[in-house]
Amino acid sequence: MGKWTRRGFITAGVIGSSALVIGVAIRPGHRVAELTGSVADEGETLVNAWVKIDTQNQITAIVPHSEMGQGAQTALTQMLADELDACWEDVSFIEAPAEDGFANYALGKGFILGDTEVPAILMGSVDGLFLQLTKAFHLQITGGSSSIRATGVYGMRVAGAAAREMLLAEAALTWQVPVDALQTKEGKIIHKATGKQAAFSEFAVQAGRREPPAKPKLKAITEFSIMGQSKPRHDIPAKVDGSAAFGIDVVVDGMKYAAITAAPVFGGSIIRLDTAKAESIPGVLKVVDLGNAVAVVAEGYWQAKTALASIDVTWGKTANDDVDSEAIFAQFQRDINAAKETGESHEDLIIGDPVRGAEQWRVVERQYTVPYLAHACMEPMNAVASVVGDSCEIWTGSQNPLGFRYDVAAALDLDPENVSFHNYFMGGGFGRRSVSDVAVQAAQISRQAGLPVKLIWSREEDTRQDYYRPAVMSEFRAGLDQDNRPVSWENIYVDKHDPAEAPHIPYAIANQKIHFVDSPTHVPFGPWRSVDHSQHGFFTESFVDELAYEAAQDPYQFRRDMLGGHPRLLAALDLVAEKSQWNVPIGKGRGRGIALQESFGTVVAEVVEVTVQEGQVKVDRVVIAVDPGFAVSPDGLKAQMESGVVYGLTAALYGEVSLHRGRVTQGNFDTYNMLRMPHAPVIETHIISSDANWGGAGEPGVPGTAPALTNAIYAATGTRVRDLPVSKYEFDVEFREENNLSS
Template sequence: MKRRTWILSALGATGALVVGWGAMPARSRLGSPELMLPTQGDVALNGWIKIAADGAVVLAMPRSEMGQGVHTALAMLVAEELDVPLARVRLEQAGADSIYGNVAMLVASLPFHPLDSEGEHKPAKIKLAEWMVGKIARELGINATGGSSSVADLWEPLRMAAATARASLVQAAAAAWKVPASEITVRDGVMQHASGQSAHYGQMGAAAAGSTPANITPKARQDWKLIGQSAARNDIPAKVMGQAQFGMDVRLPGMLFAAVRMNPVLGGAAAPMDTQAALALPGVSQVVALDAWGGGTGGLAVVASNTWQARQGAQAVKVQWPEAETGAADTVRIQAHLLDALNTESGFTFHEQGLPLKAEQTAVSRIRALYGAPYLAHATMEPMNCTAQVKDNKVDIWVPTQVPQMARAMAAKVAGVKEEQVTVHVTLLGGGFGRRLEVDFVGQAVQVAMACKGAPVQLVWSREEDMTHDFYRPTHLAMFQASIDAQGEVSSLRIKSAGDAITPRWMARAAPHLSGPIDMPDKTTSEGLFDLPYGFLNQHMSHVATKSGVPVGFWRSVGHSHNAFFSESFIDELARTTKQDPLAFRLKLLKDAPRYAAVLQLAADKAGWGKPMPAGRAQGIALHKSFGSIVAQVAEVSVEQGQIRVHRVVCAIDCGTVVNPDTVAQQMESSVVYALSAALFGKIDIVGGVVQQSNFPSYPMVTLSQAPTVETHIVPSTRHPAGVGEPAVPPLAPAVGNALFALTGKRQMDLPLKV
């Protein structure tokens, strides 16, 4: 078996430096107490945990809450190890130290085939690559919420930090009471001894400070009381009561408001403008020309006493936007270029095994298919916004962001100050989906604030600006070719895809100091194609990376979101062509992938696969692994009055150890609705560099009446936790498309789906 892959490498000034650095142990993520924010009455025990005077626990929170329940899940890990009620864990924003960086997300970027890289018996080269990238990630300390990686990344560091803090507190009590630490029990944050002595954590916090016991291990699985149990999310009460602070909720004394109006052409610059009419409107104070920050688009911002006045002022500005240059982005031309690339370029080989060319030469027949997916917008419920204040050579920003360090770097760049002079206040996010991994809107807000003479200003995009100036999921094409042998079995599978690579474009605009001049192969382009679990003996998967000029970014589940539609639709096509049941066909090919087979079988059983359907309905099935989790879905579909109707979606998931089962179910439901909107309606068209869809009437979402019933079934597991926020997105479109084929006999090869 031959698999081609690439490994990220770290290069120092000399070979000796690299060898010396590589021999050093991985940087500890426990951190020192000085990293915690100093607050009156609280005692920091390490870089993650403080103990309040009343015995409550304060957790440094480095991840953003955007509805995925991460603030609750991570608090549960701490509450479990410290034996305190979940309600007694309070959160404060973590600082910028490297211990808070997301190591798991970077390690997951390595493009290894999952059947090679799972479990304890992975090859030495994979272990080495993961170890090296983990070390690099610890040094870089990139704090990002994305890739469904938060719990996976902090599973061990947080439990270790909490377990160490608990041991320090127990040790302090033992010293004060002059009893063995082993005789002290803890319940609900209260330490007790058989002699009758007791104290809550707050009473021993000062005595425990400076103590870091060695040889600490987190609780054994059989001792868990909270992990694995459903728990109410800690962010819900404030949201229900209207007390939660999202970016647009920020209010500061003397605050001004700004609305943007950007060049209609993606990537265009600001233009000469007549501001007289705008400045004559009530409340409008000034108009600021905006540069194109963070790979975005230039334009203007109008500052006023409230958002409505600012928006009216922005529309009143007279601007002569220049005509789009020849060759401006156009989706029809881009898709023609992708097709040409598929036919003329070999691309980068992500995976190869067996002898596919030989199998093709001896085949009795071949099946070819071309699949396509369009550009998509993120369409977060809360449009882009940022509140900024530039005063006394310091910058404060209040921002819903997935990348606080990159937001800080952008603010410092625009204001011309050092990063240490910028304070980032991360609010709740009204949807992220990858859009808030960008910092273009942060640059705009700081530029406007610099013109406001020390007053804080809240910059908010309209829905139209948000929709027409996104960083879009790329449009991709994929060509499939399979060979059928004399026995009627599939003897080879060849896949070549084409489309823009996201990661190098994102790195160049969000972290140019980390981005090199040469594009490395980007796993996100081929994920969901090169890493299929099916046991075809002969395979070849490659990708042709293109540069369309359209700003592209990470969209919920990234490359998996369209590649799963391509691959699982074609797998279904192979089953039908070889006259096999789609479930049985997949299971036969999964004999060496029992985890996948178990998830697939569970979904099929719970959905009643193979049983008679009501008249006019059919089922479709799909299986996909992404972000460490395996998800299978069965969709029950009909066509009513010429419209596709999805009645029921049954999900099965193996996501490793589950922290909060309720959150898993919530994310499966969220993913299904988000993916269904894209599958049925999602499409961004660009003509002359201008996006044609500008609001929900032209870019619809699934409504409540259109939403299906979603059932979630979790496979018990003792593996390390894996992702939950994104893995249920990819299999939805192919499950629905496969059901439509069963219902109509028409194979859907392009998104969005249509009758």
């Protein structure tokens, strides 16, 4: 029982004898670009949306994304409820368990096997067809700002609309009236002519036996009643009274505590351990040698941590023991120079002929760098694991629950069927919690200790054993014609990840060459909020700004003049200029900087205002114009913009993970600085609903922040920050006020 839509597969069923369940499996070919590499074959599906309507007319959405503060679970539920015409007060949601059913199989093996983790509401809706559709690829990721624009648009809305149509069809049959004589409103079906009405639940069972519609009709924006409203987030009440359960809060029977130190040089391993002192400390149960890390299991975390500090570890030599940040950047420079000499590089984008194709009256060359960055989630990495025989249970907060499950199974050589996973709130994710290393460690420790353990990383461990936003060098060469218009743009950089379009520019420059070289280091890579956009936004929007000044033009107008083919970007840029009063002078020692970046389907234009006094930069105000296509939850979008700005400012002002003798120098927050309230700017967000394809929210606030900041610093001081973070620089407020175009 099911039908393909253009984008997915809809199924319907009846649970027990009482409730309607609709599921939507999303078809490949429309998946978000950054996940493409994880999907091997045509026929594999990415995410599912589910809805259940029970006999009490209570509606439950099953959301396949985890919550790290981005509010996606509530917003996704809004999308489903609106298409269904549900009564919002009667709608709730649960997070999908880590089952294949929520990733690739439309219904997971777990359901058939009767896995107790599967919510009972799904039992009985098993449809063998689904299992034949797909192969496992074990992906259930919350990242890439994908919740709304993929799961929401292609899953949640479709599920809601399909359910509504099936209920309407059943009501029409029962009441013997045409479907178009009926309407739906707030969980009820109403006969327009007579006002006769009944709850959805009255038709749920019969509706569940119908063939689902192939193309349920989605609402137009003007018909929305729940989408576009700022509904209070469901997860917030538990987050103000201490009751919200994060991974670190989990307690299971018989659980002990573990502290850990991994090899300080990535790739290192233990050659000798002196554990005598640690083992004599009261409460210590076991010292565990993981090969590349040593852990202590004790009755309490403090005992484990104290004992760990007493262990004398001899780490083996590695090839990277002498590597420091300077050597890494020197390597980047060598590799870029070599590529320029030999012409051997990877092409990103070629338009026209950037080398010879235009009359270059003047050439501008610049180089920029960004350092490695740690994620610094407020909740240090942790996981609870219990390995008993050939089965394992994991409790933690994950952006990729299913992936964790399979990674743990692989690391411990267990059948994935015997690994169960329980997901919890994440005290920050930002990409870090898509990597399963801590869960794997916890499972290995549990196995060796023969006990359930809660492994908690210290803050220092969290900073030093991350999967980092890469350090990157990027070089530009642009040609200006006689009228100071850019006619060519060449960019070469090291290290490419995702999204592929991150280094691309929206500006109409006739000749472009964007290329990159591989320049691998021993520092582990991880997705970091906005991924490649975080560095390329800084690079390209800094260089465009420099070109504007080189051309003696206003940086806003300069960009504006090159945005002919991009009405959304132009509208956002114009709005941010208007709202920031770009054309109104702001005085000596102050400056405004502007930046524009589209990422994850959302356009963000940003103006940062700074005051620089005695060399110190104070960010006064940040104004954002954001076009996500449509804002499902306007306040949620604003919150994400505010969050992205602070995340971006923290990185731009202070963020630097440096390497010395192969190891990360920074440790706690005294050396890895965070923006705090006294330095936080006022942030204003202005939303544009262009009705373009709906974009993401969690990441797009980040990329424009660093360049808008450094462009503002330039406007205020004449100092151009080309190597982040800003804290490396000293400032001169007096330097160039006569040439301050934005004030």
